Amino acid sequence: MIIEIKIPTPGESITEVELGKWLVEDGDTVDKDQEIAEIESDKATLTLVASEAGKIKIQVGEGEAVPVGAIACTIDTEAGDVQLSAVKKEKAGTPEIEEKPAETKAVKEKTGSDQPKVKTTAVAQKMMEENNLSVDDIIRGLQRIGKKEVEAVLHLPEETKSSFVSKPAAFSREEKREKMSLLRRKLSERLVSVKNETAMLTTFNEVDMSRVMEIRKQYQTKFVEQHGFKLGFMSFFTKAVAMAMQFHPTVNSMIDGDEVLTPDFVDVGIAVQTPKGLMVPIVRNVESKSIPSIELEIKELAEKARNKMISVEELTGGTFTITNGGTFGSLLSTPIINPPQSAILGMHNIVDRPVAVDGQVVIRPMMYVALSYDHRVIDGKDSVGFLVKLKELLEHPERLLTNGKTPEALLLEL
Template sequence: MAIIDIKIPTPGESITHVELYRWLVEDGAIVKKGTEIAELESEKATLTLVADEAGKISHKATEGSLLEVGSVACTIDTSFQPDAAETPDETVKKEPSAQEQTKVDTSPQPEIPAYEEKSSPQVQDNSSTFEKVKITPLAKKMMQENGLSIEDVINGLRRLKASDIEAAMDDSTMAPGVRKTATRDYKTERMSSLRRKLSERLVSVKNETAMLTTFNEVNMKAILDLRKKYQDQFVEKHGIKLGLMSFFMKASSIALLEYPNVNSSIEGENMIFYNYTDISVAVSTPKGLMVPVVRNVESLSLAEIEKQVASLSEKARKGKLSIPEMSGGTFTITNGGIFGSMMSTPIINPPQSAILGMHNILERPVAIEGQVAIRPMMYVALSYDHRVIDGKDSVGFLVRVKKLLENPVDMLFGESSGERALLEL
C-alpha cells in the first residue's frame, strides 16, 4: 500500500496561492490515473488537478480554501484500484441540479382535475362551498383551455374573471405575455478568484488611465461577399470556417505597425514600442472574461489566425488556458456583436494602451456615390490611453482599420494575385 500526496502545482511566476474552486470527485471516490479531480483558480487562470496514480481519493482541503503552492490538496491510496468495467464518469462528482441550487418548493404537485363545462351558468360542485359560484364566459373558456378547475382558481366565494384565471395558471400553462407567478427566491454565490481579480483590474484601469473612446463605422459588404463566395473552398482546404475575427486581427496588425503608439505600453517613466503584434482576443467564459493571445499576427495568414483563435477560445471555455497563453499581448480585440451589442466603450486591458471593440452588423441606409443604399454596417470603437496615444493617432488608426476592412485585398500590400491569394486558395 502507498499513499501519494497530490500537491498544488505552480500556475506561474509571482503566484504563491490558489483557490480550490471545486472538487470534481467525491471524497473517498476511487479514480483512474489521469482523472481530473479538482479545479483550481489563481488570479490569472483556472488550473486542473490530476490524479498521478489510480486509487482512493482523500480530500485534505475544502472548496473555497486558499491553498499555498506546493501544499497537499488530497492524497491517493493506491491499494484501492478502480473496477476495470467502471467508467470514469462514475467517480465524478455530480453537479447540483437547478432545483437544488435555488430555494424553491420541489414537493410533488397534485394533479389538476379537468374542468367540465356545465349546461347551466350556475356551476355545481361536489362540495357546497362552490354551489353559488358564477363564471364569466371568457373565464370558463380559459379554464377549459388550460385544464383548470374552480378549486385551482378561487379562494373564497366570488365571481370569477379572466384575471383570476391568469393569476392561477403557473408558468407551464401560461400563454406568452401573461403575468408570471411572483417569487422572492434568490441565491448567494461566492465570487471566484478570477472574477475578483478581474474586478480589481477593471477599477484600476478606470482610475489609473486617461481613457477615451473614438468611434467609426465599417461597411462589411466586401468581407461578407468574400466569405460567401469562398467559404466552401476555404473550409475544404483549411479545415475551418472563415470568420470575421481573422479580418479584424489582420487589419489591426497592419495598422498597429503603422501607428506604433497604439502598439505600445507604459513602464514606469518609459514607453515600450513593440515591433510585433501579439493580439489578445477577449473570450467570455462562465467564470469571467479571459484574453488569450495570438502571437505574431503580422506573420500569420487568415486561416492560421482562425485556427489559433478557435483553439484558444475552446481552451478558455474549458478552463484549460495556461498563464503563458494569456500573457504578453500588445493589443486587444473584443467582439460584443456576438451578444447583439450595437455600440459600447470597451475597457483597456493593461498594460496595453488600446482595445478595439467590434459590434453587431445591421443593415442600414447609407449614402454611396450620392445614392441611398442598404448596406451591412458595423460600428467599431477604439478605447485608448490618452497618456500614450494622441487623438490624431487614435483616429488615424481606426480609419486605417476601417479602410482595410472595406477593401480586404489591400491587406496583401499591393500583391496582384487578388482575392484568391488573400485566402491562400
C-alpha cells in the same frame, strides 16, 4: 500505497491559488487521469487530475487559498484496487442470464416513473399492453394538436385540469449569494485601476462589411474543404489591426515606468467569454501570419479557454486587445483597456443601415467600431487615424496583401 496530489504551479509569478471546486466527493473512488478539482488563479482556471486510481481523501476545502506545492488530497491506490476487484468478482460470479431481467426491470421502473401522468381508459390500456406500447410512445406518435384535442382538455373537470395545467410562478423574494472567484476578484481590481490610473478616451467609426461578407460567402465552402474550419470575421480584424499599426505604431505602445515601450511585433489578445469570466488568450506575431493561420489559432485558443485547458503562458503578454460585443448583440460600447496595454478595439453587431454611396442612399451591412486608448501614450491624431486605416483595410480587404497600399500606388512605386 498513498499518493499525494499537490497543487501545480500555473505560472512562474504565481505562488498561491484558490481551490475553486471539487469535482468528486471525499471518499470517492477515482480513475487514473480523472479530473477531480478546479484550481483558480488570478489569470486562469486549471484542472487538478488524479495521477493514479484509488480512494480519494480531500485535505483542502472549496474556496480556500493554498500555496503552490501544497497537498490538495491523497489517493489510496490499494483501497481503489480492492474496491475495483470486488466489483469485477461480483460481475464475474453473476450469470449473464440473471443480469438481463434485472436490467429490464430497472428500465421499466425508470420509464414508468418518468412517464407523464396521463389518464388512460381501460380499453386504451389493454390495447397498449397488447401492442407493447408505453404512454411515451403514444404521445410521441401524435403528430399535431387540433381543435378536438384542445376541446377535450377544456371540458375536463376542474379538479383534473388543475393537476397539470401550468400556473403562474409564485412571487419570490429569495436571493442567491456566492463568493467571487479569484479570477473575477482580480479582474475587478484591474478594471478599477484602469479607470483610476489612465487617461482613457474612446473614439468611434463605422465599417461597411460588404466586401468581407462577400469574401466569406464566396469562398467559405472552399475554405472549409482546404483548412477544415470556417472563416470568421475576427481573423480579418486581427490582421487589419496589425497592418494598421504599421502606420500608427504608438497604438501598439505601452508605459513602462517613465518610458514608452513600442514593440516591433504585434501580439493581439482576443477576449473570450467563458463560464468562469472573461479571458484574453494571446495570438502572437500577428503581423507575420496569414488569415487562415490566425483563424485557426483563435479557434483553438477560444476552445481551450472555454474548456479550462488553457495555460497561463497563453494568457500572458499581449500588446493590443480586441473584444467583440457584437456576438451578444451589442450595437455600440466603450471597451475598457487591458493593462499594461494602451488601447483596445471594440467590435459590434453588424446591422443593415441606409448609407450614402456615390450620392445614392443604399442599404449596407454596417458595424460600429470603437477604440478606447490611453491619452497619455496615444494622441488623438493617431487614435483617429488608426480607426480610419482599419476601416479602409476592411472595406478593401485585398489591401491586406499589399501592406495597405492600393494596387495603383504599388504600380507607380508610391
